[in-house]
Amino acid sequence: MPGKIRKRSPLKLPDKPYIALGLEGSANKLGAGVIKHAPNGSTTVLSNVRHTYITPPGEGFLPRDTAQHHRQWAMSVIKDAIEKAGISMHDIDCICYTKGPGMGAPLTSVALVARTLSLLYNKPLVGVNHCVGHIEMGRQITGAQNPVVLYVSGGNTQVIAYSQQCYRIFGETLDIAVGNCLDRFARVINLPNDPSPGYNIEQEAKKGTRLLPLPYTTKGMDVSLSGILTSTEAYTMDKRFRSDGRADDGDKDIITPQDLCFSLQETVFAMLVEITERAMAHIGSKEVLIVGGVGCNERLQEMMGVMAQERGGQVFATDERFCIDNGIMIAQAGLLSYRMGFQTPITKSTCTQRQVFRTDQVHVAWRA
Missing domain, CATH: 3.30.420.40 (ATPase, nucleotide binding domain)
Structure with a gap:
């Protein structure tokens, strides 16, 4: 500090x-x-x-x-x-x-x-x-006054709030950033980097139908993401995994890349929503501002919006330009x-x- x-x-x-x-x-x-x-x-x-x-x-x-x-x-x-x-x-x-x-x-x-x-x-x-x-930039574009800030990008994952001419960090990742987690898994399943690995993970996740069990690791106000990445990668070595999303023998118990993207997003974003809600309760804020490259993710904005609405609050986010x-x-x-x-x-x-x-x-x- x-x-x-x-x-x-x-x-x-x-x-x-x-x-x-x-x-x-x-x-x-x-x-x-x-x-x-x-x-x-x-x-x-x-x-x-x-x-x-x-x-x-x-x-x-x-x-x-x-x-x-x-x-x-x-x-x-x-x-x-x-x-x-x-x-x-x-x-x-x-x-x-x-x-x-x-x-x-x-x-x-x-x-x-x-x-x-x-x-x-x-x-x-x-x-x-x-x-x-x-x-x-997020404050300027959205008009958020005094929000809890969730900063999520390829190199950073932090929950932040302003106090006495300083942006205080309430919680953060203990190992890798959320954007790095998504990008690395995109490379494992060979997704394109155009326009970005995270965006392509998001599009694949929309096609997923199964929520597979993955580690949920929040430690107070902090999160750990390296374990969930390892566990998601391990599913690609499972005999039920089909990289093309189809089972030749008609087996319905298959694991597809789309299911893995869906499960990874849902679990990681739930962790981020949890620690953001704790910060909101601590400082008494009803505003959440999501910034950083991963902040463009529509599912993250949707999950955060549900939480904020239940608290009588509001989520602020920008599009990919900002x-x-x-x-x-x-x-x-x-x-x-x-x-x-x-x-x-x-x-x-x-x-x-x-x-x-x-x-x-x-x-x-x-x-x-």
Whole structure:
């Protein structure tokens, strides 16, 4: 947990229009987005461009190859974002980039691009925590006031709530993230990575009809997902498993990939709903905000909605434009920070792939 919180006044209306360019590249999505904060308090997304590094079915994305993809596409994506925004680089007030956490090589590639642009156009840099970017974009798009946040992505699984200028982590995964769990199982059953393994798991799960027994591992406010992944993979070695979903001998007691996707989703999402509900009860909130790439999953939103409705609450979520990693979320969080006087010196414009730069280590100066 962070040390002493530095109290500041909450964010006031801007005295002039502020425009920020955000660059995201913590994993296999390279994103560039431009956002504008107007004096009347409105926020406008001027552009949101993204290019994804997609590998063949059954393969993950390696840091070196992902970094190469980002270097190859960086100028094209940024140029497209600037043109769609209808501005020039000289109109930008600050350049925001993902400082971490994430994959080291891709992060470094994008940070180098951000530093280069900062020096070329004499624009201040703002390093942004990837997790806080998701939260602030979710709050901006949905209008959620003070929600419990379920942050679910390929690299993170956290239950978060705001208190005293800090996003406090109430619970998290003890091993692998939910997105990583789904992606790894997608590789086991050879699902395509286009548009994403998690999306294809979701589509297969809609065809599943049997709920197979899997470990349900919640430990207080935390969850463990490595065991459920191993158990789901073990079903593919069962003699009843049919990769094509059919039984040649007419046996109805078969196990299909669709059943496994359905069972994995249902069990994991039930665990996430449970720990989110505990956090809601603890802080007395009736709002849930789901952010991160897995937050696009319609079944997760549906299950969370049932729980929230029973508590007299509401679920907030965004579509794939904003829940999947993107540059505009980095621009939003970075511009909020910049307006509070924060900048990242060029000499300290590093990045970190580790979870040492946690969600709860960021001073959220812009909130009261």
